Amino acid sequence: MHARLATTGLLLLCAVPAGAAEPTGRHLAVMESRSASVSAAIATAGAERAGPGAPRLGIATVDGSARELAALKRDPRVEAVVPEYARDLRRVPNDPSLATAETAAGTPPGTTEQWFLARSGFPAAWDVTTGAGATVGVIDSGIEGGHPELAGKIGPAVEFGTAEGALSDADGHGSHVSGLACAGTDDGRGVAGAGWGCRLGVVKAPLLRDEDVIRGIQFLTDNGAGAINMSFGGGPPNAALDQAIDYAVARGVVLVAAASNEPDTDQGAPASQLQPNNAQDIGAGRGLVVTGVDAGDANPAAGIGPQVSLASYGFFSGSGAGPPGLLSTYTSAVTTREAQLCFCRKTLGGGDNRFAYLQGTSMAAPLVTATAALLAEVNPALSAAEKIRIVKQSARRAGGAWSPEVGWGILDAGAAVDSARRADRVLPVSRARARRSLRLKRDRRGRTKVQRVRIAWAASDPQGAPALVPSGMASVELYERRGKGPYRRVGSGRAPRGSLIRRLRRPGTYTYVSVAVDRAGNREAPALRPDATLRVRSAKKFPRRGR
Missing domain, CATH: 3.30.70 (Alpha-Beta Plaits)
Structure with missing residues (x-):
């Protein structure tokens, strides 16, 4: 069975970081x-x-x-x-479709053309990051390379299976998906993309052969994609796709696949290989399988069951009221769905008709993919498994449990980004300090006296990246070694800056190392050399009295 683009049949045919704060110098x-x-x-x-x-x-x-x-x-x-920093106002893009009222018949008052971005929590995500360094990979029918909302966002691009040019799109599906993820944002025109400043890695593979998909996954992984969108599926799993999936996951890439547009429990490959009937286990899976919900937060008969990781907006209404899907970028070519009278194309300000409403799980998936790419940008230390878990854990859900209809819930990009920035994976650092030398003394009887020596430390929990929130210091451990003997723990403290008194009476070379532990459980890397060295010299001998 050939892979299929994950859009509905008849339905489709009708279908801030807060800005970068600047230091004042004070x-x-x-x-x-x-x-x-x-x-x-x-x-x-x-x-x-x-x-x-x-x-x-x-x-x-x-x-x-x-x-x-x-x-x-x-x-x-x-x-x-x-x-001191000069803070910016909260990020609100100026793309007209975020504020323009939707006029389709049956649309509730107050609904904007791109209502789904706010409902998915993207404004809160944009308050943390605008995704300037993120790359979203898209394997699809191609892209309208000359579209003003896409042209400046295209990064690495390649074509597999055909020879029409990677930056062309006769179907429109790939252009629509790409715009949902990374359309030009805050540019005063057209639509906004979920990933704001992200760039696009494009794999044009309109035949969607396994070979093309596998080569596409490898190409995008090798070219820096933080997440890869696969809005297609169907057919059985295979070991070759498994190899490509493992290759991407091992390099921290989050793979996202669209679920079926029918109420199937078998979502078909590649979805079934990302979440093979184990979605109820929040820690299981090698990627995210996305079903669709409508503006009423209901699944209108898209994929369900144990292969569904979570849901995202891909429809407006299951009844046909309101707009016929999600608004995004589209191709200039006259597409097959238009020949079948979908009436989905839309002209926006300035007379540009390269926009359209499409609906289906294909449209739900890129919102999740853009979110995963934002997580990779905010916290580069996170593994693919950690990012996958964060997206699922932060989703909005009733009762806090997994369900067959929406998986772990409906995408909340703002909550996901906030969780990622608080996932502290940066090792704390510390350093012990001690005086360099000490001479022991004798008491009146000529015995070596105990000498008190203060050993101090200073520790910190680095931020790691601009948007991250350190967990804070939990404790500092102090280790001592005499000569070439083993290090042994001699004390600890909870304050980032502290000290303790060592009572020494034996000569020799003492070395000290401090080890910091933060509240996230990260433990400072082993020291390659001592933090401090104290040389304790023998007490002077009393002069012998003459007879």
């Missing part, structure tokens, strides 16, 4: 207590006031050299010194 000093002398601390460090601050909150706006700011940070009266 810093904010946070005092340990509101009663602490701000002026004295600033003067001691040699820094200067740079603004009124917020005295009642114990915050001073300061300016100074790196050395002066470091001195201010060391002052015991100061809790922290942090850079």
Whole structure:
């Protein structure tokens, strides 16, 4: 059985990061207590006031050299010194279709042409990332390369199985899917894409042969795709597709396949190979299988059952009311579905008629694919399995459980991105400090006295990437070694900065290593060399008294 594009038959025929904050060059000093002398601390460090601050909150706006700011940070009266940023307003793209009212008969008042982006939580996702470094791979019928909403977004492109040109699309399906994922956004025209600033990796494979699909997966994986959209399916699984799937997953790529457009429980390959009847286990699967829901959050008779990972908007109404699908980019060619009187093409501002309404699970899948690519951009340390789980866990669902109709729920891109940015995979760092040398002393009887030595540490939990939220420090462990013996743990603390007293009475070379652990359970990488070395010298011998 040949693979098929996952759009409905007759239905289809009718069918902010918050902007990048900029540093001001000033810093904010946070005092340990509101009663602490701000002026004295600033003067001691040699820094200067740079603004009124917020005295009642114990915050001073300061300016100074790196050395002066470091001195201010060391002052015991100061809790922290942090850079000041000029924040942007929340991201709201200016693409007309996000705000233009939908006029199709039967559409409820207040519905916009691209209602599905807000309902899927993308504005909240865009508050964190605009996906500028993300790449969404699309294996489909091609792409309208000259479309103003797509031309500037196309990255690596290749054609398999035909020789018509990778940047052409006689069917329109690939252009529509590509626009849903990555159409030009915040450009003041046409439509917006779910992935905002993402670029597109294009594999034109209109025959959808297994070989073409396999080569497409490999090509997109090798060319940096964070997620790959496969809005097609049907037929049995095979071992060759398995190899391609494993190749992508091992390299952190999230594969997304559309479910059937019929209420089938067997979604066909490649979907059945991504989620082989184990969708009820949230940790199972090698990708995401997406069924469709309508504006009423109901499955209108698309794929169901144990191969469905989650749902996304792919329809407006199962009754035929309202627009005939989701609005996106389209091809300039007259397509077969138009010859069959789908009346799906739409002309937007400026007279450009390369837009259309299409519906089906094919349209639901790219919203999920764009989300997975945003997760990869926000948190590059996440594995494919972790991203897949986050998308499922963050989906909106009644009762918190998996169901045959919508899987783990309906896509919530904002919740998924927020979960990804809080998934701390960055190792904490620390360093121990000690004096360099120490000479032991003797008591009046000539015995070696115990010497008290303070060993200090400083630890931090790095952010890793701009949008990430560190989990924070949990503890710091201190290890000591004498000579060439083994390291042994001699103490720990919960504060990022701390110290302990060691009581030493034996000469030798002592080395110290601190190991930080953050609240996410990440443990600092083993040290290649000691943090600090203390040489303890023998006590001087008492001079022998003459007789």
